Structures are given as structure tokens and as C-alpha cells.
Amino acid sequence: MYQADSKRYDNMVYNHLGDSGLQLSAIGLGLWHNFGSVDAYENQRAIVQQAFDLGITYFDLANNYGPIPGSAEENFGRILATDLKPYRDEIVVASKAGYEMWDGPYGNWGSRKSIIASANQSLARLGLDYVDIFYSHRPDPDTNVYETAQALDSLVRQGKALYVGISNYSGAQTEAIIKCFEDMHTPFVIHQPRYNMFNRGIEQDLFPVLKAHHKAAVGFSSLCQGLLTDKYLNGIPENSRAAKSTSPFLQPKQVKQTLKTVRALNDVAASRNQTLAEMALAWNLREPELACVLVGASRPGQLVDNVKALNHLDFSDDELAQIDAILADQSEIDWSRK
Template sequence: MSYLAADERYRSMTYRRAGRSGVQLPAVSLGLWHNFGDTQPLEVQRAVLRRAFDRGVTHFDLANNYGPPYGSAEANFGTLFAQDFRPYRDELFIATKAGWDMWPGPYGDGGSRKYLLASLDQSLGRMGLDHVDVFYSHRYDPDTPLEETMGALDTAVRSGRALYAAISNYPAEQHREAVAVLRELGTPVLLNQANYSILNRAPEDEGLLTAIGDTRTGLIAYSPLAQGLLTDRYLSGEVPAGSRMSVGHFLKEQALTGAKLRQLRSLAKLAEQRGQSLAQLALSWVLRDPRVVSVIVGASSVAQLDQNIDALNGAPLTEEELAEIDLLSRA
């Protein structure tokens, strides 16, 4: 059955401007990191993508090595795009990245011009697109001159393979340098994508948010739920079957210490007092800062996606609540 997007898809989503650009992104974006590889049924992926767009999520975030296996998230997205979303291409903001390990040999990792542009061409092929809306350098590579990496992003934009450039996992100093190089080249740069959550405040502590504000770019937060720690899944102290912690790839069972459980349960109690889940509180907290353009959430089901988007219905955090979260997050 062909897909028709909901008529009311733009009525309730909040959109935020990316720095000084003309681009507005949904406050909640859908990340295709964990749940869109070949280990997840395609029909579940289809249901999540359709529901996201029906609720105004226009931004789909991918990378060359998302899966598993590498490349499969882009390939699966390409299949669903062709079947469901091609009529809506101009309403979508599609991102991909290159920078981490992707294929064997010296040209499948890092920040070289050789790797980034070859990877982008492969990504476009997997997704069945002639361009992405934004192409990221996925990490700062100290072994490649910054001018070379940013020059590759400039080429991606000037060749029409991407509309905007962005960076990810760049520290504050390198963020400033990268933005300066891109702007000198005349390349529109939007975002720095960084790991940011109640449990990981490095963007504040290490000056990245200050650099974001000074350069009038935007931060887009990945792992705002700390790989699932900031959800109700682990509050019992048990590790549910099928959870990220049970797989143990990025989130290890050793993270669930007694002190961590007490911290999470205290945050969950505060969330309950606000009429929110722990995940909704965590998303509200990241979005409290106007320098944050969007939070990227993963979702393995429509119900999980809906709960995350419903965080936007929560009341603004009070000064008292923010102070309590500060104490709990640094405990």
C-alpha cells in the first residue's frame, strides 16, 4: 500500500534554526545508527520512519558505517526512500557522514580528501540520492591537515553532492578552526554533532558550547539518552534481553553500578514529579539550551519514538529543577 504522509505533520513539531543559516531542523531528529541495519526487520524500520515523518520529523541522520553491517542502514533507508519517501524528498533533510573505519586499507578511514569524497559517492549510491542535505566530517583527524578535510567538504558542496557541510566530534578549538576554514572557502557550515546528555556534559565543560555560540553555528546532540541509560529500561537494576547493554557493544553492563542506579532513580523520580518519563526529562534537559538545534534519538518501535517526541510537550525546566539535575548529574 502506498504511503501518504499525514496532512497535520507540521502542526505540533518544534523547529529550530541551525546557527545563522536559513535551515530549520525539528527539535527531535531520527538517528539511524542502531536500529536500521540488517538485524532489524525492514517493516519495523518502515513503520518508524513513516511515523517520524507523520509527526514532523524531517531530519534523518545517517553515516556510511551505520548498521550492522556497515552501509546497511543507508541501503535500507534507500529502499524505503524509493518506496515511500521519494515524493517528499524536498521536505526531508538527509544527513550522512564519513570519518570512521569503513573499508580495508589506507583510504577507508580518517579525514583525507580521498576517503571522504569516495565515501560520499558510495553513500549516495546506497541511498539512491543525487545529493544529501548535509555531509559531515565524522571526526577530527589529527593526522590529516584540517584544510584538506574541510576542502573535501567544500568540494562536496560545490559539486552538488551536498547542500551544506558539518562536522562531528570536533573539540572546541578544532571547531573554531574548521568553521573559519569553511567560511573562508565560502562553504555553508551548519552544525557540530556531539555526544551530549545529562550524564555527559563535556560540550559544556570543554568549551564546545561556547565555541558553538561564538561561531553562530549549532550543536546537534547524539546519545542524549546516554545509549539508553537515561530511560526506564535499567531502573530495576536488571539488564533486559535485547537491550543495548545486553549486546554490550557500546553500552557495557559494568556501567550499571550501584551509584549509577541511585543517580538514575533520583532523576527518574524528578521526571515523575514533572509528569515525564526519565527519557523525556533527559531530552528536555538537552533542549533547554538554545545553542542546541536538535536531539538525535534512535527508536526500535513506533511507541518508543512517540514517547521521545512527546518530550516536547513537557513544561520548561524550572531553575530549581535545573539545579537539582546539576547536583545529580555530577554526583
């Protein structure tokens, strides 16, 4: 029987989501990869146990995470029902709807029917009465933003979510839906954008909107699909994600595009007595609007290494200037195949 580490809260950092009372662990566990039906369940359990023992209390899912779609929620639901059952009130469970989940016009995007049906299915897979946060996973170009906002608001009023969030919305789209939430007094607390050293567009587009409305963000792709680690410093390992030509998430061209930059960043990290991954996570958290960074893991030890980023969150002005100079010649990563 799993028993959580009694010292799990000693070293983790917890940040408020804007002006709300909810706090997230500065590092959260994303279940996008490695938690599907094709992945070893005992390894999934070990990763989740390690996360919680390290003080990670934010667990991030979506209805379509797998493969197969929905299986990440099912597997995490099994872990919730056993290992984490005594600790349910200590953790924040989040899920999302908005990417294709089932056939037909209602298994995708942001209509009221789609969002509420997706939430009900997610709760069933997770074995929960409510999630702590439910997100609109992406804006729907063919649905009025008020309808999407109203659907999320309904989940709160029905007791199926405590808070709501959005993901992949631009600054202007975020401004528009925030006005809807304000009209309905919906507890909207979080935006989840892609953010890392190679994807910085939201610094000028989104962060000012969040700051103006006292809202926070949790960043995904925090290590840019592994590019911001030492994995690809000396080429593409045979069993890596980039080596799999069928992967929609990372291609060899993206490794080659960033190699010079990654090596220079690795030198800066070494001068700070950090790994590149540790520095990249710490650098993300320098942004005051970013309350949490999501990391994935294929084994428990990766989380132990990632949490070490919290030991050195400070940057000198010279270090930040050096990083900016290195990144100045690097274009944003093209994820058009995703």
C-alpha cells in the same frame, strides 16, 4: 501506499541552525541502530513512517551504520525510493564519513580521497543525487584540517551536499576548521557532539565556540544509550543492550555506575509529570546552541513517547538546580570500549 499524516507539522518544533536558513525538527531520527541488514525491513519502514507522521524531518546516517556497514543507507534508500519519494523536499537527509568503512588507508579518517569516495558511495546506496548535510564524522590527527574542510567544500560545489557539518570535534578543533570554512565560504551549519546529562563536557568546551560563531549542534546519545530512561531502574532486562556482554555500546558496569543517579532523576521527572526519557530530552534542548536531539528507535511507539518531551520544555530554576545537584556526584560515563 504510504500517505503522510496531514497534521504532521502541527506539534513539532523546528529550530534554525545558528544563523543559517536551515531548520531541523527538534527531535531527529538516528539510524545508528536497528536499520542494518540484520534488522527487519518492515519494522524499519514503520519506524520511519511514524517519525515523519510526527513531524520528524531530520534523518541521520553515516556510511558505516549497519551492520553490515552501509546497510542502513541502503535500507533508508529503499524507503526514500518508495514511501518518502513524494516528500523528499520536506526532509533533511544527512550522512557522514570518518570511521572505518573499507580496508586499506583510504577507507577511514578525513583525507580528501576518503571523504569524497565515501560521499559518492553513500549517495549510491541512498539512491540520491545529493544529501542535505554531509559530515566529517571525526577529526583526523594525521590530515591537515584544511584538507578535510576543502573536501567537504568540494562536495557542496559539486552539488553532492547542500550543507556540511562536523562531529566529535573538540572546541579547539572546531575553531580551527571553522576558520577554514570561513575562508572558503563553505555553508558549514552544524556540529554533532555526544551530549546528555551524563556527558556535559561540551558545555564549557564546545558550546562557547558555537555561540561565538553563530552555529548550532545536534546531539547524539541523547538518552545515553538508554541509561536515561526507565529501562534499568529495577535491574538489567534480559534482552536489553546492557545485558549483551559483547555490546561495545553499553556495559553492566555503566548501569551500576549510574543507578542511584538515574533513580533520583526519575523522581524529578515524575514531579514534572514526565517520564525520565521525556525530561532528559527536554533538558538537552534547554541549551540554546542545541537545535536538535537525535533519538533511536526499535519500534514506532518509542518515537511517539519521545516527541511528548516537546510538551514540557520549560524548567524552573529550582528544577535545574535540583538536577545539577543530583548530577554533581555522578562522573561522566566512560565510553572507552566504543
